Amino acid sequence: MATQRIVDFLSQRRPMSPCLVVDLDVVRENFNGFRRALPDSSIFYAVKANPAPQILALLAALGSSFDCASVAEIEMALEAGASAGRISYGNTIKKERDVARAHGLGVSLFAVDCVEEVEKIARAAPGARVFCRVLTDGEGAEWPLSRKFGCVPEMAIEVLEHAHRLGLVATGVSFHVGSQQTDTQAWDGALADAAHVFQRLAERGIALTLVNMGGGFPTRYLKDVPSAEAYGRSIFEGLKRHFGNALPETIIEPGRGMVGDAGVIKAEVVLVSKKSASDENRWVYLDIGKFGGLAETMDEAIRYPIVTARDRDAKSPCVLAGPTCDSADVLYEKTPYPLPVSLTVGDEVLIEGTGAYTTTYASVAFNGFEPLRAYVI
Template identity: 35%
Template sequence: MLAKPNISFTEAKALSKGIETPFLVVSKKKIEENYTRLNLALKKRVGLFYAVKANPIIEIIEIIKNIGGGFEVSSIEEFRLVMDLNISSDKIFYSTPVKKKSEISYFCKQGIDLFVFDNEAEIEKIAQCAPKSQVMLRIQTKGNNSLINLSFKFGAEPKDALYLLERGKEMGLYPRGLCFHVGSQCFCPQSYIDAIKLCHEIFKVADSRGIHLDLLNIGGGFPIGYRKQVPDIDIFCKPINEALKHYFYSNNVEVVAEPGRFICADAFTLVAKVIGKSIRNNKPWYYMDDGLYGSFSGRVYDKGDYLILTEKDGYKTPSVLAGPTCDSFDVIYKDYDLPNLNIDDLILVPGMGAYTIASASTFNGFKRAKILVVD
């Protein structure tokens, strides 16, 4: 399935008469629908903790809160953002594997008693700043089937898992379980299955050494379609469910996940405008009022590849699509097939909810896209 715009060109034109572009149209219903679809696809047996980093706007957090979901946070500011809505600390999972001592102390004082680690130095910090806390060990995965390999930076090598778990116990901590992340925008469920099998083996070895684990975090990575088709989430999750049932559910292990992109990405559509055009080196250039320093920051940080929609028909030619800033780096696409566009033509870009406005800036004095919540 590919992400679809949640607004028509007719509706976008009407809105743009009173609201200056660029703006992002957000569908509350789509966020609720995505959460429910993933929950059902995982047979309601996996606790879902929305990854706030994907998109931290209050509206999403309120929706997830109202339907009973939890939240994965990676910083004090994300934690405060969630807590400002009176969300219970047991609905919050603090997942950062490497932290400042001051951050560990802060979270401990706020009632968070479960911390993630992936190295021995982190164990020592947690034992010092949050003694007797529960801990989870993050395990490295291959990340071969994902757009972004999130084990490049974090995750202990499996061969070191037992030593690190025993070291945590020796330091007075309580090892609760394992976590992994197969990578952002994962295209193949086999990555989850391999990681689940690996964690099962580590659970067994740990149990034989007197460390009884009962919590597994399978991370995020559930894909959505941008310009490339991905399987329906029910089909994608079927073999994951089978692996969890075979290796963990029979042993009364609690399983949680941290979806971000899947929850929010296709609930957002960007409405932008062509503000300039030119022919440079025999190629059409179109300048938009949003770019890499704004909503298209996902092109830089998330390897995002977005669908650009126009109302124009006719022959399409490889064109350059650039943002509004004075920086020559601010080029969104160098060879995107587009029809002939004119100044003030509107452009719709679906699938703009994840890792876009979360990393957008006000570089060069250009404001971030406004947020418009519908339904």
């Protein structure tokens, strides 16, 4: 997945290790892929996946909208050229003063999942549109989906009716099927829930119009994943099944699916060793770990492809760890990672599929190590 442009950049520029290189051509292809697969949906890029200004500017120019988690992300999207009308404040957890700031910047679309949040928005962004997030079970997702966001559909009905009573525009329902979702059918149950909420509110005289189908679209790590087209077909069928001829407006919020496979981390082998003479697994220590950008290896959730110049040599299982003095900074141990037996100190490795959820996850300076540098080309 290291494109020729990334390979050329690394060989010509030889940037210091570790660093991330993101190829904008891949982001553009991904955006166009989503547009083709779901031509009737608006694409709201999940800025948190990678807020690099060049990525935001490209997507703004391509006509993307933006799903923002904070006022800072809203400001970045505006700077990149998005109009406020193309921005959703998609975090269900907002300080009232941040709602007011977003409102002041012209943002008029807000996520909620409880009456408490509706009341903040009614006070700080009067007249705004709100959508209510409903809980889904996240089955089939590789990154753990907790119950942190959303409420049960029955409560969503009350939340949206409350919004309507307070003068907000109750605009629809959102859900999230779980990040790195590899089951194309995962959207179906949530669409059924959404249709139920639409119907119940219609009975109360409130016409919802929007279904925000969230993100979850996977990037290819070690295993193949379904194509954007396969997701598009499955989602469209689900919409027809549950909404019939009265299809709602729809939004999707790809983050990982937009930039994950556009990025490659160059890292260096700092040490290869064993713990005892009889140790079966080698320990391979890289100059990047859990606190330097690879936080998604938490619980070994995301398993990145790792490419070395020695991949034609025989391989044997390794425990892979980061460079900090923290014993929790181990990437893969429960399921050791096969790496070339010839791998040695100073070797370069490429960690693929690292365009999303790496740079901003990096710690400020844990153990004195700098945050992950990034080059967007």
